[in-house]
Amino acid sequence: MDSGIQGYSTRYMVEHKGKLYMGALPLTGLANFQLYCSSDPEREGWQLVDVNGHPDKNPRGNLDLLLSYNNHLYVGTGLPTGFEIWRTRGDEPVKDNWKLVVDKGAGDARNEHPWALAVFKDYIYIGTAIEAAVLSLNPDQRIVPPKGFDVIRIDRHDNWELVVGGIPVVPTQPTTGTRGLPLSGFPSGFGNISNAYCWQLQAQGDELYLGTFSWSVLIPYFIPLLPEILRELLAINTKGYQQALLEYWKYITQVDPLFAQLPIEEILQRIAEFLLRIGRKTLGFDLWKTRDGIHWEPVSLNGLGNIHNYGVRMLFLSQDCDLYLGTANPFDGLEVWVKPWRHFAPPCC
Structure with a gap:
């Protein structure tokens, strides 16, 4: 069946208020914002959500993230002027009824993509990325110098603050807030420029885990x-x-x-x-964790002992609250690791 979806890939799908939502992305470069929804994909197919209204009241750019939280649908978009975070003002997406929560890459236009998110202790955590470490969405400047990722967090009142990040490479003046000093004290990429992506964020109980893509081994x-x-x-x-x-x-x-x-x-x-x-001690992805969202400690700085593991491609929390980690490894194949939940502890989710 022809789905009618205009796109080559999707990064996120989420259930919200009884419907399944999905973002469609181009093969490469910048495209129009495309959000699809369905009450029954198998029988009814997908419908494109209408955002063709006022440009300051609707999301724009590549739809990288989706989140159902606090009775709102949140979307994260990639733009050459820096990523943006929007949410519905009501329960469901309606044209011209969106609120801009974060804009202009949280103070650095080089933060083009929001590629990881997690809800942890009443905050939404967002991790940024530059595609392939050097590919920009700007059609006039497709190659840019690499930088490490940033991490921000958003509270229930739509206030955001910098958690990980240094002096902006391309400074901007967001309308939604002010880029201050990082709460963690760590500069972009935890001080490692090869940490191009905050690729995964996932909470397990009272700990939040962060996995990176690092091009250092290349x-x-x-x-x-x-x-x-x-x-x-x-x-x-x-x-x-x-x-x-x-x-x-x-x-x-x-x-x-x-x-x-x-x-x-x-x-x-x-x-x-x-x-x-x-x-051997520093090449490969980083894996970090925190108990409060501010103080972070490394779990591994060398791809869990395999420098060819250059990315944490997946952090997945099972129904039993076990945390699974899948690696990106183009040299000798992926690995899957698991951190079992402490079964004597209370449920984690």
Whole structure:
């Protein structure tokens, strides 16, 4: 059956007031906000929610997040000017009856995507991301420098505050609040620029877990490719750039004359192998937890002992309150971990 849905993927589905809601996303880049709902997807199909009203009273951008909370439907959208969070003013989505809760990337336009959320102790926690660490939704600037993710939280009265985050890369002036100092004291990405995504947030009992995507383990594998990359760069850049590279190479060979006797490909391969050896404690995703949403401690900083686990792709709480963690690992396949619930403790959900 043709669903009539215009899109290539969805990141979130949520049940709200007896209906199932889903966001549709483009294959890449920026698209119109597309929210679908259904009372019975199998028999009735999907209906597009109408938001074609006043631009300041309806969500816009890529629909990345959905949440049913406090008798409202919340949506998180990706925009090149920074992510936004909206909620319905009433129980259900109605055109021109939405409230903007967070705008302009919570003070940093580089926070383009809200890609993780969890409700924990009466706050909504939102984690940000840049797609593939460097891909922007801005059609005029598709590649941007990487930065670590930020985390904010929203209370029941729609006030937001920064939990994790540093000096903004592209400062903005949100209309919904003011970016202050991070409550946790941690800068973006917990101080690690390779933590490009806050990929998962999930509460288990009185603890909130946060899993990242980190591109740090990819660095050693790209280093041997540098000669080819540099040749491409040298072919399109100016003489000044070429000269700067040559002078830097001259400096390297003066520091260690051994380098001058080896092919550059062998030197780079040795550097890559060295980084892999010394990175066993720090390469791979991060997993953090908190009991109050402010004070965080690391559970793992090296992909739970496997540096090839470069992302926490899923944190899932079962009906028995066991917490399952699924990894993203393009090198040797995924792993699934479980943190059993303390069965002598009261129910967690």
